[in-house]
Amino acid sequence: MTNIRNIVILTGAGVSAESGIDTFRTAGGLWERYKPEDVATPEAFARDPDLVLAFYDMRRAAIREKQPNLAHEALARLDAEWPGELLIVTQNVDDLHERAGARRVLHMHGQHHTAWCTACDSRPAWSGPLIHRPPCPECGEAALRPDVVWFGEMPYRMEEIAAALHEADLFVSIGTSGAVYPAAGFVRNARELGAATLELNLEPSQGSRWFDEARHGPASEIVPAWVDEMLALA
Numbered sequence: 001m002t003n004i005r006n007i008v009i010l011t012g013a014g015v016s017a018e019s020g021i022d023t024f025r026t027a028g029g030l031w032e033r034y035k036p037e038d039v040a041t042p043e044a045f046a047r048d049p050d051l052v053l054a055f056y057d058m059r060r061a062a063i064r065e066k067q068p069n070l071a072h073e074a075l076a077r078l079d080a081e082w083p084g085e086l087l088i089v090t091q092n093v094d095d096l097h098e099r100a101g102a103r104r105v106l107h108m109h110g111q112h113h114t115a116w117c118t119a120c121d122s123r124p125a126w127s128g129p130l131i132h133r134p135p136c137p138e139c140g141e142a143a144l145r146p147d148v149v150w151f152g153e154m155p156y157r158m159e160e161i162a163a164a165l166h167e168a169d170l171f172v173s174i175g176t177s178g179a180v181y182p183a184a185g186f187v188r189n190a191r192e193l194g195a196a197t198l199e200l201n202l203e204p205s206q207g208s209r210w211f212d213e214a215r216h217g218p219a220s221e222i223v224p225a226w227v228d229e230m231l232a233l234a
């Protein structure tokens with residue numbers, strides 16, 4: 001991979017799996033116990049807000065206990081040392097990229113360490129529970145919800161992502177199943193725009209065939225190895 005200057009990296013739940021955060025597909029994990037339609041849709045929130053708030057309070061508290069792993073650390077090193085443009089677009093709502101030290105991170109599905117006030121549209125930093133309907137620190141209304149993008153809602157910052165894909169020489173997808181759109185379509189957008197494409201995942205994803213190259217194994221092994229290769233080129 002020569003002549004690479006601008007890199008877009010898409011990450012999914014697989015990059016945080018070895019930190020102990022369940023992916024959708026973890027056997028016996030969270031998503032076997034809760035159906036996405038019961039807890040991760042606007043309709044679910046309207047129907048049973050206590051269930052949805054309790055679910056996200058549980059996840060927010062669990063994520064706080066987790067630590068970045070070698071894959072997050074390697075990506076933070078690449079972010080710090082890569083001389084060209086670089087953007088980490090994550091589908092994860094955890095903050096493990098940032099806690100590893102990465103700065104150029106965009107959370108397209110929202111994040112757990114902010115809440116969203118549906119009364120005044122502010123996004124205050126948040127670390128505690130929401131189940132007791134605390135007042136918004138900005139406007140005082142009891143209208144805070146998790147700042148996460150639910151199924152059926154528009155992902156955040158799509159224009160910035162499209163612009164970065166336009167400029168990308170290399171698109172890398174890490175730890176994502178290729179099942180959730182629009183993120184699953186980025187590889188085809190990137191290809192059409194002329195970028196080289198690489199998949200790093202535990203196993204072939206649903207979109208593996210769209211990548212120029214795919215490497216399979218645990219993120220804690222294959223991501224640091226790839227970052228070493230990239231920094232040797234820099």
Ligand code: NAD
Pocket residue numbers: 011012013014015016017018021022023024025026091092093094109174175176177178179180200201202203205217218219220
């Ligand atoms: P997913 O669960 O659908 O797929 C995870 C992928 O990671 C799978 O292809 C799996 O083979 C791979 N994987 C598992 N362990 C791995 C490892 N150790 N190393 C490398 N790859 C590994 O997750 P997704 O594609 O991110 O699904 C999309 C949705 O899941 C997103 O909307 C995201 O918001 C949500 N989600 C987020 C988190 C989180 O914040 N950490 C956790 C679960 C789900």
